[in-house]
Amino acid sequence: MKKEQLLYEGKAKRLYQTDQKDVLWIEYKDSATAFNGEKKETIAGKGVLNNLITSLLFEKLKAEGIESHFIKKISDHEQLVKAVEIIPIEVVVRSTVAGTLAKRIGLDEGTKLPKTIVEWYYKDDDLGDPLINEDHIEVLGLASAEELTLLKEKGLQVNEVMTAFFKEIGLDLIDFKLEFGRDENGQVLLADEISPDTCRLWDSKTGEKMDKDVFRRNLGSLTEAYEKVLNRLGGVKS
Ligand code: U5P
Structure with a gap:
């Protein structure tokens, strides 16, 4: 799987296209925001923690029959997901x-x-x-x-x-x-x-x-x- 162009950058994640149309690549960032972006900080290690926790929770939900866009974790701060609007x-x-x-x-x-x-x-x-x-x-x-x-x-x-x-x-x-x-x-x-x-x-x-x-x-x-x-x-x- 190849990471291609940046599609969207949000407060906590970056979303990239891949060479597969229906698969997106997510990078979790080290930024924390609150109050609609009024409070903002870079917190080293936060992206990794949220990627690991989200991956574990989506896997647990899947085991209980609740599907999500999550495909797999590909590094400590990145995951592949199904493309959705x-x-x-x-x-x-x-x-x-x-x-x-x-x-x-x-x-x-x-x-x-x-x-x-x-x-x-x-x-x-x-x-x-x-x-x-x-x-x-x-x-x-x-x-x-x-x-x-x-x-x-x-x-x-x-x-x-x-x-x-x-x-x-x-x-x-x-x-x-x-x-x-x-x-x-x-x-x-x-x-x-x-x-x-x-x-x-x-x-x-x-x-x-x-x-x-x-x-x-x-x-x-x-x-x-x-x-x-x-x-x-x-x-x-x-
Ligand atoms: N929440 C978010 N993002 C938002 C607003 C709220 O994830 O933009 C979450 C909060 O973390 C909390 C819940 O778990 O929704 C309710 O938030 P609140 O309306 O009490 O601030």
């Missing part, structure tokens, strides 16, 4: 109140929700990724009603599987964000990444935050926290 909706799944939900509905962070909440955000940097509803999605033509049903179903399935994985290794999955894409046949696939950048993970015993809130809230070393997550998942950084 990203649906511009961030699917956020929440089991416990934290982050913007605490602010929006006025419940204390850490309050266990009586039911899992699924939210849609419009993936648009200029607008600051606003929370949207199904009517907005329809008006903007972002996804069909059938696709939305599928996104919600998949979000809840991923939540079930990942909550159990993390529980086994002493971590509470508080909330997370997923992205999906359409392949060349219009089939919807889980895409992007699943890492401590996109999940809130709290130590089940101590409540210690082991996710991007460490960076957002200046709570200590982000790479130390992510490395602990990787080690608990059974992965090692070379």
Whole structure:
């Protein structure tokens, strides 16, 4: 497989074409951003940690019957994925109140929700990724009603599987964000990444935050926290 031209550079990854039309090459970068890019830092080693964690999680999900765009990890900071057209909706799944939900509905962070909440955000940097509803999605033509049903179903399935994985290794999955894409046949696939950048993970015993809130809230070393997550998942950084 040959890496070809750069297709897209995002905040945390670079996406390249390959010599195979339906396969893309992803490079994880050492940059951390928060608050829609307002807080920004280069953190050596972060790209490797997120690539290793995402690869392990996509493999675990596959073993549980949840397919994604992930094909394989090809180096400590790179992976091959199936080419998909990203649906511009961030699917956020929440089991416990934290982050913007605490602010929006006025419940204390850490309050266990009586039911899992699924939210849609419009993936648009200029607008600051606003929370949207199904009517907005329809008006903007972002996804069909059938696709939305599928996104919600998949979000809840991923939540079930990942909550159990993390529980086994002493971590509470508080909330997370997923992205999906359409392949060349219009089939919807889980895409992007699943890492401590996109999940809130709290130590089940101590409540210690082991996710991007460490960076957002200046709570200590982000790479130390992510490395602990990787080690608990059974992965090692070379
Ligand atoms: N999240 C992202 N990317 C975003 C916004 C949120 O991955 O652009 C994730 C957070 O890491 C958290 C969840 O796990 O979605 C909910 O975030 P928030 O709305 O509480 O900030």
